[in-house]
Amino acid sequence: MAQSNPNRLKLSQLRALVAIAKTGTFSDAALQLDLSQSAVSHAIATLETELGVILLNRGRQGAVLTPVGATITAEAEAVLNRLDTICQQAQLAKGLQSGQVRIGGFRSVATHILPAVIERFRQQYPGISVTIDEFSHYRRVDESLREGRIDIGFSYLPAGKEFDAWELLRDEYIVLLPPAAKPVNAQLTWEQLFSYPLIQTPPGDGCRYKIEQYLMRHQQPCKFAYDVREDSTIVSMVQKGLGATIMAKLAAEPIPDDIIVAQLPDPFERVIGVITLTDALQPPSVFAFLDTIKAVWGGKPGESQAA
Amino acid sequence: MAQSNPNRLKLSQLRALVAIAKTGTFSDAALQLDLSQSAVSHAIATLETELGVILLNRGRQGAVLTPVGATITAEAEAVLNRLDTICQQAQLAKGLQSGQVRIGGFRSVATHILPAVIERFRQQYPGISVTIDEFSHYRRVDESLREGRIDIGFSYLPAGKEFDAWELLRDEYIVLLPPAAKPVNAQLTWEQLFSYPLIQTPPGDGCRYKIEQYLMRHQQPCKFAYDVREDSTIVSMVQKGLGATIMAKLAAEPIPDDIIVAQLPDPFERVIGVITLTDALQPPSVFAFLDTIKAVWGGKPGESQAA
DNA sequence: CAATTTCCATGAAAGCTATAGATGGATTTA
DNA sequence: TAAATCCATCTATAGCTTTCATGGAAATTG
Numbered sequence A, B: 001m002a003q004s005n006p007n008r009l010k011l012s013q014l015r016a017l018v019a020i021a022k023t024g025t026f027s028d029a030a031l032q033l034d035l036s037q038s039a040v041s042h043a044i045a046t047l048e049t050e051l052g053v054i055l056l057n058r059g060r061q062g063a064v065l066t067p068v069g070a071t072i073t074a075e076a077e078a079v080l081n082r083l084d085t086i087c088q089q090a091q092l093a094k095g096l097q098s099g100q101v102r103i104g105g106f107r108s109v110a111t112h113i114l115p116a117v118i119e120r121f122r123q124q125y126p127g128i129s130v131t132i133d134e135f136s137h138y139r140r141v142d143e144s145l146r147e148g149r150i151d152i153g154f155s156y157l158p159a160g161k162e163f164d165a166w167e168l169l170r171d172e173y174i175v176l177l178p179p180a181a182k183p184v185n186a187q188l189t190w191e192q193l194f195s196y197p198l199i200q201t202p203p204g205d206g207c208r209y210k211i212e213q214y215l216m217r218h219q220q221p222c223k224f225a226y227d228v229r230e231d232s233t234i235v236s237m238v239q240k241g242l243g244a245t246i247m248a249k250l251a252a253e254p255i256p257d258d259i260i261v262a263q264l265p266d267p268f269e270r271v272i273g274v275i276t277l278t279d280a281l282q283p284p285s286v287f288a289f290l291d292t293i294k295a296v297w298g299g300k301p302g303e304s305q306a307a
Numbered sequence C: 001c002a003a004t005t006t007c008c009a010t011g012a013a014a015g016c017t018a019t020a021g022a023t024g025g026a027t028t029t030a
Numbered sequence D: 001t002a003a004a005t006c007c008a009t010c011t012a013t014a015g016c017t018t019t020c021a022t023g024g025a026a027a028t029t030g
Helices: A011-023 A026-033 A037-051 A067-095 A107-112 A114-124 A138-146 A190-194 A206-217 A231-239 A284-296 B011-023 B026-033 B037-051 B067-095 B107-112 B114-124 B138-146 B190-194 B206-217 B231-239 B284-296
Strands: A056-059 A062-065 A100-106 A129-135 A152-156 A163-177 A245-248 A260-263 A269-277 B056-059 B062-065 B100-106 B129-135 B152-156 B163-177 B245-248 B260-263 B269-277
Touching: A011 A026, A011 A037, A011 A067, A026 A037, A026 A062, A037 B067, A062 A067, A067 A284, A067 B037, A067 B067, A100 A107, A100 A114, A100 A138, A100 A284, A107 A114, A107 A129, A114 A129, A114 A284, A129 A138, A138 A152, A138 A269, A152 A284, A163 A206, A163 A231, A206 A245, A231 A245, A269 A284, B011 B026, B011 B037, B011 B067, B026 B037, B026 B062, B062 B067, B067 B284, B100 B107, B100 B114, B100 B138, B100 B284, B107 B114, B107 B129, B107 B231, B114 B129, B114 B284, B129 B138, B138 B152, B138 B269, B152 B163, B152 B284, B163 B206, B163 B231, B206 B245, B231 B245, B269 B284
Parallel strands: A100 A129, A100 A152, B100 B129, B100 B152
Antiparallel strands: A056 A062, A152 A269, A163 A245, A163 A260, A163 A269, B056 B062, B152 B269, B163 B245, B163 B260, B163 B269
């Protein structure tokens, strides 16, 4: 009996078969494939010879699939679909060979979250340029995103409903006390807290804003002894005994060993999330970066939540 | 940016890609594909141009897949596998375009079970010739199967362990009484049974044998008034009042309305099954016929049981 | 450090093969 | 009977795949 050799099958033959199955006649299939009727006829004849099987019953009103023909047509369609997939994946990869991603975040993000993500991203997509904007206030992040100056923002949740957002981590505000501070319970009283001069970031800073709101909510005075821009400088000042500070834990890192860490009288945290503009048509590079964030931070890709 | 058109992909290119992925170098791939190294190189170059993507990083120790290359290789393999599937299915169908199936069964099978099966089979596989041997005794069926004169046998279960067997139906033996018989309970006593002259198939017939065994098991006399070969003749004779008969229900069909049907003093049935030789290398046609039997008789194909 | 070996790329020519175009047969429709 | 529709077949050709012949680059060897 004849030999049917997979290596001798031609894609054009499969395309012809599928087209005939869809259109019902050789001629229409030829039209659809932009070929001559002769070519289609030839293709099927060759395919049938090769497989040693009649695939189509020809009649006056066109061609009808035989049972084998139907089976094989299904397979052929699957093959052609997969070919499309190959092209699509190539397209996608091509889109990731170049392009840019513009990231925006407030300071502690840039320092503590982004480096690991960017390292991995540059490794995986060396062709994509990454720019980072650093903002002093998280509201500037939202603003830049809205105005299209950045593609991905790190900000606080909940975010406005014009954003797609998902939570990255929860970051608790803590109190840093000088090494010389006399031992206290982990949880401070307001009185204990205000017994130290407070060192904070200057007005207009996002953290300062959050802390002022917090104190106002508890009807406490917003009296600060020093305004210092750099978190690390604040930490140094605390370490040298100049005062205490309220600071998000992430921003305080690395915390020197001799500094005393205490909890606020009322626990308080910020939720750091990743946000993108809901109705922006993102280039593949942006999706790739989001995936990388999720990969680095353990989130499951594709799972997002509007908050 | 370039356009990658699925219609321009060539199977030879995919084969080259997969071969390189497997062998690790262009040269070995060429060897495996029985092509020149140049051909493989060209194939990949064209494919990469077409897709607009680098699939392989070439180095001193051969070629290594890029991430995209790996993705696409996986797809390509799937495509090629499906091509194999197409050929296999064609092969299978080809095996069913001709061939023969030799069936053997005792008489009531040939009359009552086979017609529906054969009709469907001939419709589905018009090229396969079906021959039917009819035997008076089920032992002749087993014998013919063992000696290779038939491929599929209808016989009684349990079957010898040289056979693959599965149950087709259970067929109860019943008593047919003349229309004039005085009303009786559905279940006869031995006495009632023997008050009629008994009409049976002649000695050597499978049914006769079964019935004799049954009576002997119950220490009853094997006294028969008439030996008649044809089941339908026996039924007619009962109908005309010449006597009663013990007969499998299937063999008695169609049972005339005026005949009285009663149960044996001790219920008794035969199990009709389909058997094939366990270690025979069956041609596809045989499998096809078995599938048709199962399809017609509601059995789930592929489910078989040795008894 | 030259020589060798083992990679892959490239360009031109050869060989196949898919395709178009023209024709014809078969069957249905008018 | 003529016309229309559908598919098969034949031939010539354009296009593509493959080979052949070369060459360059990188590792290995003596």
